[in-house]
Amino acid sequence: MRLITVLTLLLALPVLGVLASWGAVDSGSHEVLWHQLVTVLPGYAWTSFVLSAWVAAGVAVVGGTTAAAVSLFDFPGRRFFSWALLLPLAMPAYVMAYAYTDFLQYSGPLQSALRELTGAQGAVLPDVRSLGGAVPMFIFCLYPYAYLLTRAALSERGVHLMEAARLLGAGTARRVRQVALPLARPALAAGVALALMETLADYGVGSYFGLTTFTTGIYKAWLSMDDRVAAAQLATVLLAVVALLLWFEHRAQKRLRFATARSGGSSSQESRPVRLNGRQAVLACAWCALPVLLGFVLPVLVLLRLLWLEVQHGEFGVPWARFAVWAWSSFKLAGLAALLAALLALALAFALRLKPRPELRLAARVASLGYAVPGAVISVGILLPAGWLQSVWPASGAAALVTGTVFGLMYAYLVRFSAVALQSVEAGYARIPATLDESARMLGSSRWRLLRTVHLPLLRRSAFAAALLVFVDVMKELPATYVLRPFNSDTLAVVAYQLAKDERLGEAALPSLAIVLVGLLPVLLLSRAMRDR
Structure with missing residues (x-):
């Protein structure tokens, strides 16, 4: 012992x-x-604070709203999004940064296409390798922390309490505002705190984008300036x-x-998620699809494109x-x-x-x-x-x-x-x-x-x-x-x-894809556990 x-x-x-x-x-x-x-310390503190503030707000909004959508409401694709929203967990933030840098940079496919359409000569989009570009990278990589905890809290109690509020005459907006949000607040806060810890611990995105955060400052002081103190x-x-x-x-x-009190037997018809129809169902489906596309599908497609171009041109280095x-x-x-x-x-x-x-x-x-x-x-x-x-x-x-x-x-x-x-x-x-x-x-x-x-x-x-x-x-x-x-x-x-x-993004695509492929294993295991539960 x-x-x-x-x-x-x-x-x-x-x-x-x-x-x-x-x-x-x-x-x-x-x-x-x-x-x-x-x-240097004021710059490190300010950059880390601004980055953390924006990431906290984005993770809370994306993770909290998607968790509420799949837990409290029923719409086409809900079962698919309940596990697909976990896929960005397999995508490290620095890998996403490599993919979006190639996709959004001046010579990338998006800006090239926009210049052809508009006839513009200079840069059409702002530089992605900046603080403003790093914020969405962290948001779409780390929102699953808030999504997981918030969904667990709402799935266990949210549907029953929402139905009780409906029987008392509360409308949908009031039920969400006065029942679901207070219920999910502790879980959402815990998920945001976990996301912020990952953000502050990051080195890949900060170093690649040239950000002056605490982590990049530590490595700069140690490796570049040789100053242990x-x-x-x-x-x-x-x-x-x-x-x-x-x-x-x-x-x-x-x-x-x-x-929370639970009655014996299976849940009744009255305690099922609220069914959405028409425009509400389309909006819910689109909102849940957005983080999956931006946080996993698009970066993987960009990496596959880079790898294919390397092989096709015979420049696979x-x-x-x-x-x-x-x-x-x-x-x-x-x-x-x-x-x-x-x-x-x-x-x-x-x-x-x-x-x-x-x-x-x-x-x-x-x-x-x-x-x-x-x-x-x-x-x-x-x-x-x-x-x-x-x-x-x-x-x-x-x-x-x-x-x-x-x-x-x-x-x-x-x-x-x-x-x-x-x-x-x-x-x-x-x-x-x-x-x-x-x-x-x-x-x-x-x-x-x-x-x-x-x-x-x-x-x-x-x-x-x-x-x-x-x-x-x-x-x-x-x-x-x-x-x-x-x-x-x-x-x-x-x-x-x-x-x-070294700006060799095409060659970085293969090891990046290998990391993402391995990262899918716990995501699939986690989604299966949630499905069994």
Whole structure:
């Protein structure tokens, strides 16, 4: 038990390493901090605030309204949109940025067609590689967070309460305004908070579009300016903002737990979603189709077009042998991280099942915080202690271990994604009655035998889902992989970013499509689970 506690508390070391960097602040560091405060920090803060504000508003509108449409109303295509609205989860924001850059840039197909139609000479559309262009990328990639939580809240209680309000004489607009919106507000707030954490943790879109956000500033201070103190200070500011969002998300999640009375038997005809006809049905169908088209269908078509043009013109610059190496590297790292995260989650959940001691609860809470920590903060938090240990004990080889092997990457992946695996395994344990454990103990079963013969067979699906979610998250992860990857071991995400940064979008299409294809696996699993429910 103590070993499990120590292992999980080690997941907090990157965050502690960033915070501990303030203990080594001297007069020169104070000058660096003051220089940042009067030069770059206001720009980082303002850009991050404006980006977050627009993304929060867009995610709330798109995710909340689509969830209300498929939960409370019935219209043609409703069953299709109930799962299709999850498809943008498979599309990383940086991949969408590559696709839309090619589609909307000056030499892209859309502006070329508009110039032919209008006879214009200059640019017809504003530059997509800007703050205004990044906002819709994040909105259409991240709205499924709000959609999922809001739909779950409305599906369980919304239809019944809406029908009760109708029987009391309330019109449709009043029912939505006074029943559905207050009911969905906590879930919507939690989904928006999750989307904002992903936005602040992004590096691919911000770097590719040239945005001055906290994350891009951290990497610029570390990699370009070689200033560890500045990188740590920026990481601390970003960590404080993310901690505030995490607190807000937990508070919103707690408000989701309120009871609702349910009658026995199947739902009646009166508790079914409201049927829409005519123009209302067309508007609902069009509104649900818009985020699916802009968030998944159009980017995939653009990437397929780029790939086809490369092959057709004989300029396909990515050799299949090298692509196989990149794909194998990605699958190897993702598979190893998924296995380790699932094993750690099983061990911790089993320990909590047997003896939920305070130190184990603290360890589980610490492990759950990792998913909210941006990859930039994790990278800095791993490199800082490694550099300090290397300077104090040169023979340790800590720097070579972190940056020259897969140890640093695995460590970062476990810090970042163990919470995903733990949540899935704990959900599986919640479905196993405690009487099974008591019966096994009465029959003289040991702890290992209880886990092997009773728990593991019942947790097979939960453990597989945990490993799958971690696998896909690692395949898409860019910030930590970009910094901590060993030499000559590029992944699909890193290669796609480097090719797009070099304006070789046609060559970046193949690894980008591979990432999207792998990302479809948990989306299909999630849609099936929602359908079964």
